[in-house]
Amino acid sequence: MRKRNKLGILCSLMFLMSVTLYSCGQDYNSNSGDSNLGQDTSKIDCTTESGARFCAALTILQAECSSCHTHSIWGSYVTEAQWTKKLVKPGDADTSSLITKLKNVGGNMPQDAGALSDDDFQTLRTWINEMPTMNVRAKR
Amino acid sequence: MKFNFVFALFFVFSGFFASQNAQAYPNFISHGYGSCMSCHYNPFGNGPLTDYGRAVGATAIANRVGWPKKMKDDEIGEKSGFLFGEFPVSWLRPSIDYRGLYLDRSMGKAANEDEIIHMDLNGTLVAKFMDRDKLIVVGQIAYSPLPRGVPEELKLDEYRSREHYVGYRFSKEIGLYAGLMDKVFGLRVPDHIAFSRTITGLGQNDQTHGILMHYMAQTFEVGVQPFMGNFVQDSKLRQKGLTTMGEYAVSEKIRVGGSLLFSTSEYLSQNMFSAHTRMGLGLGNSIMAEAGQVNRTVEATSAETSSRYLFTQTHFEMTRGLFALLTYEILQANVDSDAKTYRIGPGLQIFPTQRVEWRADLYHTINSPESGPSNRSFDMAVQLHLWL
Numbered sequence: 001m002r003k004r005n006k007l008g009i010l011c012s013l014m015f016l017m018s019v020t021l022y023s024c025g026q027d028y029n030s031n032s033g034d035s036n037l038g039q040d041t042s043k044i045d046c047t048t049e050s051g052a053r054f055c056a057a058l059t060i061l062q063a064e065c066s067s068c069h070t071h072s073i074w075g076s077y078v079t080e081a082q083w084t085k086k087l088v089k090p091g092d093a094d095t096s097s098l099i100t101k102l103k104n105v106g107g108n109m110p111q112d113a114g115a116l117s118d119d120d121f122q123t124l125r126t127w128i129n130e131m132p133t134m135n136v137r138a139k140r
Numbered sequence: 141m142k143f144n145f146v147f148a149l150f151f152v153f154s155g156f157f158a159s160q161n162a163q164a165y166p167n168f169i170s171h172g173y174g175s176c177m178s179c180h181y182n183p184f185g186n187g188p189l190t191d192y193g194r195a196v197g198a199t200a201i202a203n204r205v206g207w208p209k210k211m212k213d214d215e216i217g218e219k220s221g222f223l224f225g226e227f228p229v230s231w232l233r234p235s236i237d238y239r240g241l242y243l244d245r246s247m248g249k250a251a252n253e254d255e256i257i258h259m260d261l262n263g264t265l266v267a268k269f270m271d272r273d274k275l276i277v278v279g280q281i282a283y284s285p286l287p288r289g290v291p292e293e294l295k296l297d298e299y300r301s302r303e304h305y306v307g308y309r310f311s312k313e314i315g316l317y318a319g320l321m322d323k324v325f326g327l328r329v330p331d332h333i334a335f336s337r338t339i340t341g342l343g344q345n346d347q348t349h350g351i352l353m354h355y356m357a358q359t360f361e362v363g364v365q366p367f368m369g370n371f372v373q374d375s376k377l378r379q380k381g382l383t384t385m386g387e388y389a390v391s392e393k394i395r396v397g398g399s400l401l402f403s404t405s406e407y408l409s410q411n412m413f414s415a416h417t418r419m420g421l422g423l424g425n426s427i428m429a430e431a432g433q434v435n436r437t438v439e440a441t442s443a444e445t446s447s448r449y450l451f452t453q454t455h456f457e458m459t460r461g462l463f464a465l466l467t468y469e470i471l472q473a474n475v476d477s478d479a480k481t482y483r484i485g486p487g488l489q490i491f492p493t494q495r496v497e498w499r500a501d502l503y504h505t506i507n508s509p510e511s512g513p514s515n516r517s518f519d520m521a522v523q524l525h526l527w528l
Contacts, residue, residue, distance in 0.1 A: 008231050012267035012277035016304050016319075027300045027372045028286050030341040034377055034407040038440030067445075103507075103515060107251040112335070112471055112481045114507040114515050 036066070036075030044078060050130065054080055057127035060120045064110050080131065090131040099125060166327050167428055167455045169393055170420030171200055175361055176328070181266055181276055183315055183354040184363055184385070185328045187303050188235050188264045188278065194220040198494035203461030205492040220494055223528060233266040235527060242522040249517065259332075260284055260344065262302065272309075278319075279304045284345060300372070302347050317352040320370065324352065324363040324385045325399045326414045327430045329453065333521070335471040335483075336430050336451040340401075340412055341379075348379070362386040369405070376406035393420030399432070409437045424457025433475075446475045455489070463489040467501065482506045497525035 046055035058078070066075040077083055084090055087098040094100075101107040103115035110116075116124070166176075166185070176185030179193025189197065198220035199213040207216055221227055222234050238261050244254040262282035269275040280303050286296055305319025322328065323346065326336055332344050350367030363385050369378020381403025387395045396417045403410055414432025421427065429452040437444045450470040455463045465487035472480045487501035500522045507515040 008267055008269055009275075009277075012279075015265060015267070016277055016279045016306070027370060028284075028290060028296045028345060029370060029373065030338075030343050030346050031377055031379060031405065031408070032290075032296065032373070034405060035374075037407050038438040038443065040440070101251070106249060108246040108249070108517060112505070112507075113473060114479055114509065 033069075033073050033075060036073050039076055039078050041078055050132070053123075053127045053130055056123050060116070060123060064113070064116060064120070068111065084131070088128050088131070090133040091129060093125040093128040096128050099128065166329060166418050167420075167426040167453070168201070169395060169418045170422070170424050170426040170455065170457070171196075172392060172420070174387075174389055174392065174395055174418075175356060177354075177356065181268075181278055181307065182303075182317070182321060183352075183356070183361075184322070184324050186322050187280070188233065188266050190273075191221065191233070194494075197491070201461065202491035202494045202496070203459070207493065216494065231268055233268065235264045235266075237262050237264070237527045238525070240524045242520075244520040245517070247518045247520060258283070258285060264303075274309045276307045277305075278307070297372075300345065302345070305352075313356050315354040315356075317354065318350075320347050320349050321352055321365075322347050323350075323367065323383050323401065324365045325383050325401050325412070326385070326432060327416050327418070327428055327451070329428070329451070331451075331453070331467065334451050334467075335449040335469050335481075336414070336432065339434050339447050339449050339471060339473070340414075340432065341410075359389040360386070361389075367403070379403040379405050379408070379410070394418070405439075407439050409439060411435050424455070424460075424463070426455045428453045445473075448472045448475055461491040461493075465489055465499075465501070467503075478509060480508045482508065495527050497523070499523040499525070 041055075041058060044055055044058070045051040061077075061083075062075065066077075069075070080088075083098070087096065089096045099105065101109040102121065103109060104118075104121045115121075168179075173179060173196070175183070177183040179189055179196055180186065181188050181190060195217035199217040204211075204213070204216060219225065227233060239259045241257045241259055242254070243257060244252070246252045260282055262280050264278065264280040267277040280301050282300055282302050283298060284300055284302075285298055290296060301320060303320050303322070305317050305321050307315060307317040309315040323342055325340065325342055329337070331337065337343055348367040348369055349371050350365050352363055352365045355362050364382070365384065366382045368380050369375075371378075381401065383399070383401035383403070385397060385399040387397035389395050394417070397415070399412075399414045399416070401410075401412045412432060412434040414430055416430035417428070419427045429450070431450045432448070434447045434449075435444065436446075448470075449472070451467075452469070453465060453467045455465055457463050465485075467483070467485045467487065469483040470480060471483075483503050483505045485501045485503035487499060490498040492498070501520070503519045503521070505517050505519065
């Protein structure tokens with residue numbers, strides 16, 4: 001009886017070890033994007049006209065979007081090039097998914113919160129519409 | 141007979157649709173099961189069921205569609221083991237579990253989108269030893285898809301282990317568990333989109349390595365769990381801290397409890413607390429409620445945010461295996477703002493036969509103050525849960 005128990009315990013521990021080894025590697029958890037929280041934005045030049053538009057938009061994006069979009073690391077996006085990779089079409093707010101997904105235009109974002117204020121919504125639109133297409137592409 | 145026919149029809153019909161999630165649940169206090177340990181190896185629920193838990197599921201919770209009329213419930217209970225029988229190795233208990241979700245969001249709107257998510261497919265092995273299974277070893281391997289939008293460069297795995305731990309019960313009252321487990325906090329409901337699960341960061345993939353101390357008396361149950369985060373994550377990301385939950389049994393079918401959690405990582409510190417109650421109102425009917433607050437501080441900026449939530453859910457057992465649900469939730473994501481989100485949803489939870497659970501919920505979400513055309517939405521979630 002004792003022999004059986006010892007063998008069982010040994011097998012179980014080996015199994016447990018193999019499970020642990022198998023699960024090695026980064027898993028997705030709710031906190032997977034925490035390293036992007038509070039990114040340093042001090043290096044962004046907000047003194048130029050276009051820089052000021054980006055800074056204003058980024059403040060809204062960080063407050064309204066990045067806290068939930070941790071898994072898609074939006075919190076780490078501190079350059080226009082990062083936003084224009086998929087979410088923003090420079091010069092065309094109406095077809096940019098960042099805008100079309102918003103509740104303000106019939107979308108469902110931000111989830112579990114109301115639509116953006118009109119001021120915030122217009123700030124984002126202006127930022128995208130005024131974005132110089134060529135410059136952004138060149139920066140990538 | 142009529143009910144069985146209705147169940148059979150529903151089962152066949154709903155098979156054309158598909159799938160998300162739910163397990164032995166806190167609302168089963170209405171069947172007299174106040175402590176999760178009656179049916180689960182983990183004293184606070186979730187994870188693999190004990191032999192007794194499987195039998196209870198088969199004979200008291202689920203209906204008996206597909207079983208011969210002459211077959212007694214006891215005999216059906218005997219078929220509740222892995223692959224419908226008694227596992228040949230007396231100290232091993234394997235199980236396989238699948239959960240799928242069909243999610244239809246923003247129904248009737250331009251933003252409408254639907255998808256099928258295979259939330260979880262897992263295989264679990266429990267090894268149990270000594271008199272009354274005092275010593276247990278639990279290991280699990282699972283498939284779990286990554287959420288949309290997760291960048292490839294993060295190189296996250298779709299395979300994981302959600303639990304692997306060793307547990308030892310010194311007595312009926314005292315147990316010690318060490319390994320990867322769910323955090324003990326609040327009501328461990330299977331509603332993964334519930335604000336009480338999302339805002340607290342206690343989702344289906346948020347297990348942690350740690351040590352769980354469990355004490356259970358006649359009218360009182362408490363868990364204390366120091367934890368170190370999930371070791372598969374970067375050490376800087378891991379939330380390390382302590383969580384505790386206590387429940388007091390006011391009567392056989394009424395329990396009240398409270399939870400407290402403190403944790404911190406290189407990037408984020410958080411503390412949260414909650415109060416909850418579970419009440420069984422006659423056989424199969426119950427009310428559950430949890431209210432809590434989560435306080436978070438971003439380490440890089442010292443920015444602080446406090447959120448509050450309320451979760452309530454009622455279950456009404458219409459017949460064996462068929463429950464009508466009503467879920468009502470409130471979220472105030474930032475207590476400094478007036479903005480609140482309300483979510484109310486009727487639902488059906490069906491256990492047509494052992495090893496099968498269907499659940500359908502219709503959620504109406506209202507964002508307040510209402511300032512735009514999209515501040516109200518309807519979402520539907522249909523879940524399928526199968527286990528062997």
